[in-house]
Amino acid sequence: MEGGLPEKYRVAIVGSGNWGCVAAKLIATNTLKHNIFHDEIRMWVYAETLPNGEKLVDVINQTNVNVKYLPVRGANMLVFVTPHQFVEDACKRLAGKLRGDTEAISLIKGMEVKVDVPSMISSLISKQLGVDCCVLMGANIADEIAEEKFSEATLGYRENREVAERWARLFATPYFAVTPVQDVEGVELCGTLKNIVALAAGFVDGLGMGSNTKAAIIRIGLNEMRAFSKRLFPSVQDDTFFESCGVADLIATCFGGRNRKVAEAFVINEGKRTFDELEAELLQGQKLQGVLTAKEVYGVLERNGWFDVFPLFTTIHDICVGNKSPSAIVRLYQL
């Protein structure tokens, strides 16, 4: 079969955690099904121990995914799905060891603010490795995809539609629909900024405000996500916010998810316990992504004089650090 055919694409996953394992399952389905991909997927379990002390290798072995160490050499499709804080170091260890035709994709939600401007994870991977990097974001709670319940995801790409469609073929299954969108920054910012809005949803839940209020806060959040993304990257498209990475992931995160949960607990405890304490108790030492991102975004708003344009983002950070009471979340326009 292989005689005169082009070489098959070889996939490696730089990953860990539930989402890494579930992504491996989706990919394995497709490497077996589509002839363009080599059957074998290699997985580099980058962070061996989670902050809570659980060994990732144990987790992954329990789920029957084949795990090998440093198996990235030889691969030309690299899937990044590590925790946000490990990606920079992983890239440093990979730099200079990759094939010339390597393409990357990031499934990591988060961003780094260095100096003034937020730096997206996909840009970090691109710059450190000298490769093009797509992103895959959406309403993708890993456990539900593992159970093969219908989900959608958005694949953000910069220019090369052919590469984007190859990535889509690698991930898409009948229960996991992947839509390519030419807006890598918009897609990635959705995945990051939604965690801030989820805090506001948690505040509203903690205040017992009802359906209208919660829907209003989610809507205002979606619009601040959109306005913020467009100010940072004028290429960002409005339509991206109608994709799974936008409105759908936001809904899933604002009705489930730990950012919402901890924010609700913060309000119920009436400010007697700080976010730091609640995080320590409820998240076993991990930090809430939303609280970190809210702080980073607040810094961007401050440096640019944008507080008036983003009353929700501003107020969420003020509440997190104890400068405003949670009920300020429903008085955004009464300043």
Place this chain on the structure above:
Amino acid sequence: MEGGLPEKYRVAIVGSGNWGCVAAKLIATNTLKHNIFHDEIRMWVYAETLPNGEKLVDVINQTNVNVKYLPVRGANMLVFVTPHQFVEDACKRLAGKLRGDTEAISLIKGMEVKVDVPSMISSLISKQLGVDCCVLMGANIADEIAEEKFSEATLGYRENREVAERWARLFATPYFAVTPVQDVEGVELCGTLKNIVALAAGFVDGLGMGSNTKAAIIRIGLNEMRAFSKRLFPSVQDDTFFESCGVADLIATCFGGRNRKVAEAFVINEGKRTFDELEAELLQGQKLQGVLTAKEVYGVLERNGWFDVFPLFTTIHDICVGNKSPSAIVRLYQL
């Protein structure tokens, strides 16, 4: 005070139900506060008896809103908030009895399909009475607004921004934010079409599909609402779907509301009970707005050959009438 000043605007409500009473409360706050409005609001309680036998006059008197019969003469701001099926008859009884400077606004969600083209309630009021008609839609569960919990609404207008802003002043309070949008059809179609999507959300809940699936179905629903509205009225704006009438009302309706509830019950009963039976039991004889609208929209899709473009709307109707099983809702793209 009144000496050389222009005549004050006189408001009358043609209404009934919870939403009518709560609208009266919002309006009363503003007629007392803003000098441009006459203090007295008159309310024509159009439908005296609800289908469940409860007398509306009793309901309204319990809430201390002043009610008079046929008090519409003399008013030049007419607020329509009757049930959908009564508006045409109310208009017939009002025709020819209105002041020349009358403006109308509709808070009624629903549409009529006559012959081929859906006819909006605002158009019906406009045509029957020869007046301009705005609409007010949004995530507006009446009981929560009565409790003064923060809500938003969208005011759709056709051309006259000054009139739109006057309506906004009549309704807006610190806990009820009103945003004017120049897209009367888009705003009104949102209020109608969301009830179809709520049925799909109920099916997903009944199937126990989880957060990803529900978020995906709501997202697909929002996009079919948008595409359908734009095909019917090319003037419809994408931005309207980011307003309270769009994404926010859809979220509130898909997580609460009776369309969702009955659709969930339909799935849990595994098709052993028809929608008609469940409606009779759960809604005391009222018909589900979503089921009626799904049927009307299905007719439009059929006449135009649009089934392929609207797989969610098509499938929802097929499930309601028993032509497909509820699980078809998560196999939209596997036809």
